Amino acid sequence: MVDRWDSLPAVVRQAAGRHLGTVDSVVAVPGGQNNDLAAVVHTRGGAVFVKAVRGICRRMRWLRNEITAGTLAPSVAPAVIFAEDVEADGEPWLIVGFEYLSGRPADLSPGSADLAVVGQTLDRISSLPAPGVRGLHERWSVRDWWSRLRAVAPHVVTGVDVDQMDGWASLASQAVRGDRLVHTDLHADQFVIDDSGDVHVIDWGFPGAAASWVDRAFLVIRLIQVGHTPHDAEAWAATRPGWPTDGATLTAFAALVAGLWTYREATEGTGGPWVHAARDYAAWRVGISH
DSSP: OOOSGGGSOHHHHHHHHHHHOSEEEEEEOTTOTTSSEEEEEEETTEEEEEEEEESSSHHHHHHHHHHHHHHHSTTTSOOEEEEEEEEETTEEEEEEEEEOOOOBOOOOSTTOTHHHHHHHHHHHHHTSBOTTOOBHHHHTOOOOHHHHHHHHOGGGGTTOOHHHHHHHHTTHHHHTOOSEEEOSOOOGGGEEEOTTSOEEEOOOSSOEEEOTTHHHHHHHHHHHHTTOOHHHHHHHHTTSTTOOSOHHHHHHHHHHHHHHHHHHHHHHOOOOHHHHHHHHHHHHHHHHHO
């Protein structure tokens, strides 16, 4: 990862400079591991959030997805100020400048006043079409994550009816099918709430086309993570339009997400408390769906 602006190849900095003008200072953004550069660049015209990725890879595809989201979700996703492909020393680079958003993350804890504005923001997103965006039902073509998990980490599924969980998960692809824009990776830090109460949603690396309720279902897991009961988290989601009335739809979603996330945690180490929350949600859903 490139830690400093000055460490970027000169041709990449020059490409950005054509859009940015004079650069006064650069402040690296912690946690930008999906990019070779993630920084707030201060110029005479104001601050710009700049991301850069080197090489044809998944990270570059994710950054291109963020460009797409800026077009599909205007006023919700950060606006794209510039985007340029550059070759430096025989390697491709993608450098993108986004609208710089100042604000705080959402508070998703029980009783938080932010829950209302977060819900309204999800309503805005779920009303947006997703032309040209790959359907989440296509990304969810693998349906036996629990069986795969049993093969690589059998201790994790002790006491779990793996066949039952795979059975529910096999229904998820059809359950989430739709044509609305979904973020698919929402958590508290993805919401930026400014002093006036306006809300933006950042980090659109994994957008999809899906049913309008899907982002709320992902957020249900995050609500459980921060202290809501599964019942209360679902009750909050059900106050928004379009929430499924068919419990099997939600059980299928919960079973697939819990299996997928737990498998990735076991095989890639990409886990955290949200994985345990997803398993808690799936267990609860299966229990009430008997």
